[in-house]
Amino acid sequence: MSDVRAPELLRAEGLVKTHYGEGAPAHAVRGVDLSVTRGEFVAITGPSGAGKSTLLHLLGGLQRPDEGSIWLDGRCTDSYSEARWAEERRSGIGIVFQFFNLVSNLSVADNVELPALLAGRSPKQARAEREALLAELGLEGKERSMPGELSGGEQQRVALARALVNHPPLLLADEPAGSLDSRGTREVMRLLSRFHQRGQTIVMVTHDARLASAADRVISFFDGRIVDDATLDGTTPPRGPGISGVLELRD
């Protein structure tokens, strides 16, 4: 099971996940193979209810697959306990969610420093990391604010700082702009692109094609399965009758 061709950071084989609730069982993930190499920015798009969030949760160990296996940096996670996965999410995997999931009764500074402290950093190191990240994300002066006092866009930036404070090799993002306005969406897009340019590996689930186009690979997810896996270049301007007809020059 070793792959020597590329520095593979994440690998999934034969993932299956079915949700059993009231009514008919929902086949959220129906046999997914996926490989993400270090430094890649992958977007997973598809209609709501296609199972793409479930897939992301499987990749982050937030849910366990019914079938199939996941390898992180070459290590098989089949035998991982909940505690081992939690440890992985402190240092190996950062996650941002649609609704930010900040701890509402902790200040911005504490929200960002907490995972660093849990990972064993000294308070001094944690503070230094937090200061650098908040400055980078344009949140200076907000350290003492409570999450509820911030706009949605600001809260998502705090969540991004929290996810990245331990420099995890992998960042997972689940609809990171799903509850933001278009300005907030552009901001998230700009920041993810910036971290990606510095080498951050990112796997993002989104239904927003604008956000997806920031990635260099877009996977189309449909009805629990990957139906297309496309590498985008976007370097050559599309030719022909104008961009989607709207940019066409008429005489």
Next chain:
Amino acid sequence: MRLPLLALLARGPAHGYELKQDLEQLLGSAYPQPNIGQIYVTLGRLEKSGLIEGEEVEQTGRPNKKIYRLTDAGREAVSAWFQKPEDEPRVRDEFFLKLALAPQTGLADQITLINKQRRQYLNTMRHLSKLAAAEDRDNRIAHLLIEGAMLHLQADLDWLERCQEELEELE
């Protein structure tokens, strides 16, 4: 290109090269720009049809330049242009015809067509994102143009998703 040039001249007289620069600055890099040759040809035609009039201005050490001004008829043409609403940009769609005809020909598969078209749209979207990032932040008009193109593409992608949902159910 006729009416945008006339509209620029409604601000006051200008020569061809000025008009080209103004257009570029106003619309930004996303909008396909006419070259200077096309602008001179169009100005010539507009002059012939009486919508503008040109006046040669002598320049020392350089060829003469021609300054154009809008005539009353030209001003009326611009007003009429602004008064008339435009057709929707997407009424006909070549991709739709391919999708509709594919099963009967046996030469193409609908889902393959959808996937290929989605790649094209996503690449265009990426190209637009890059243009938006490179565009001057303060050029609101240029950013609105790019945002409009992106929203159209988003709608096209949503529609492809609908096609895929419907057609996969049939399979």
